[in-house]
Each structure stands twice: as structure tokens, then as C-alpha cells.
Amino acid sequence: MFAGVQADLRDRLQPRLPFRAEAPLRRRLTCLLLRSRPRLAVGALASGSDIIVAEAALAAGVQLKVLLPFDVPAFELSSIRAHGGEWVARFNALLTATGPPLAGTLDPADPAVFTRHNQVLLERARAWAIGSEPVRALAIRPASRGLSETTDDFAERCGPLSIPVWDIDPLAEQDGGAFPVPLEGCEPSPKDQD
Numbered sequence: 001m002f003a004g005v006q007a008d009l010r011d012r013l014q015p016r017l018p019f020r021a022e023a024p025l026r027r028r029l030t031c032l033l034l035r036s037r038p039r040l041a042v043g044a045l046a047s048g049s050d051i052i053v054a055e056a057a058l059a060a061g062v063q064l065k066v067l068l069p070f071d072v073p074a075f076e077l078s079s080i081r082a083h084g085g086e087w088v089a090r091f092n093a094l095l096t097a098t099g100p101p102l103a104g105t106l107d108p109a110d111p112a113v114f115t116r117h118n119q120v121l122l123e124r125a126r127a128w129a130i131g132s133e134p135v136r137a138l139a140i141r142p143a144s145r146g147l148s149e150t151t152d153d154f155a156e157r158c159g160p161l162s163i164p165v166w167d168i169d170p171l172a173e174q175d176g177g178a179f180p181v182p183l184e185g186c187e188p189s190p191k192d193q194d
Contacts (some may be wrong), residue, residue: 001125003118003154004049004140005170007083008137016142017048021170025140026052028168032138033060039133042125044068044075044117045101047083049140051090058097066094067124069117073094074108118154122161131189143169167171 005016017025033041033056041057044050057064068075072095095101098150104120106113122187125135137158141151155165 001135002050002053002140003043003121003151004138004168004173005077005148005151006046006050006140007048007087009112010138016148017095017140022052025049025124025168025170026056029053029056030060032166033057033062036136038062038136040065040128042067042121042128044079044121044129045091045094046075046079047087047091051087051094053140054094054098055090057088058094064094064098065124065128066098067117067121068101068103069106069113069120070108071103072101075103078108091092094155113182114150118150118157121154122157122163126161134164136166138168140168140170173177 003166007022008015008018015021029052038057040063041053043053043069045054045066054066055188080091102124102185106116110116116170129135137155139151139155141148141155155167156172158165
């Protein structure tokens with residue numbers, strides 16, 4: 001299962017996922033997915049890291065289950081549209097590729113809706129595991145905690161359930177920093193450091 005920060009808006013003072021971080025992050029995620037070979041990826045499709053992970057999962061041949069906290073139009077309005085038409089187009093392309101998402105019944109007006117959705121993601125991912133299949137979490141967030149309360153909450157909920165978290169800092173990725181999941185062949189290439 002996966003969760004992460006949304007794409008930075010132009011006026012964001014403290015970056016979390018700037019445009020320049022996307023290409024290196026995508027390459028690393030694709031490598032991670034090809035090496036770890038998950039059967040299934042479960043997450044929402046907010047602008048930024050959710051969409052990047054989903055696209056990388058499909059490119060790596062991983063089945064994708066999209067789980068939204070509420071209906072598609074409200075989700076698009078709350079989590080995609082403000083980030084621009086490109087993200088809306090990518091969101092719609094993923095829905096076309098995967099079919100209708102599972103839309104929850106949480107209230108979009110609830111200030112805690114996305115942290116409540118984290119619990120739903122955890123429950124569904126565990127329910128969809130086959131037999132003793134391991135469940136792992138992928139959290140895309142800056143190393144400076146507190147920049148993404150929702151993603152921090154997602155990772156923190158995994159601890160009591162003994163779900164390992166692969167924590168990826170998209171800013172370190174963009175800067176050619178160390179890849180946090182030690183997988184042979186996933187070292188940064190000179191292209192990643194440009």
C-alpha cells in the first residue's frame with residue numbers, strides 16, 4: 001500500500017515534492033517495484049506521489065487497486081484539480097486503465113478525512129493479502145517530519161501492526177541522495193543527479 005505527499009503548488013515555500021523531483025523518484029520507484037515484485041498495490045490517486053506510484057506500479061506490471069475516501073468528483077476537486085490539468089489528465093488515465101475505483105463513504109468536509117482514510121487503506125490492504133503474504137507500506141514524504149501530517153499518520157499507523165514502511169524522501173531522491181531501500185541495481189545513475 002502507498003501514500004505520500006501531493007505535488008507542490010507554485011507558491012509553496014517549503015518544498016515537499018517539486019516538479020524536478022518527479023523523474024528521479026519515478027525511476028527509483030520503478031526499480032523498487034521491479035525488484036520487490038509486489039502482487040498488488042493499493043492506494044488513492046492524489047496529485048503527486050500517489051499518481052507517480054500508481055503509474056510506476058502499472059509500468060512494472062503490478063495490479064493496482066484504487067481506494068478513494070469518497071466519490072470521484074469530490075476527490076478530484078479536493079486532491080487533484082488545484083494542482084493543474086496535467087494531474088487531472090493523469091488521474092483520469094489511471095482510472096481508465098484500472099476501472100472504477102472503490103470509493104468510500106467518508107465525509108469530504110471532515111478535517112480528519114484523510115487520516116481516517118489511512119486506516120481504511122491499512123484494513124483493506126491486510127484483507128486483500130493472500131494467506132501469509134506480507135503487507136508493506138510505501139510512504140513518500142520529506143525526511144523533515146511534520147511537512148506531511150497525513151503521510152506521517154499513515155506511516156505511524158503501520159508500527160503497531162508490524163507493517164514495515166519503506167520511507168522515501170522525494171527531496172533526497174531529487175538530490176541524488178541514498179536510496180532508502182537497499183536494492184542492488186537501484187543506485188542513482190548520473191541521469192538521476194542532473
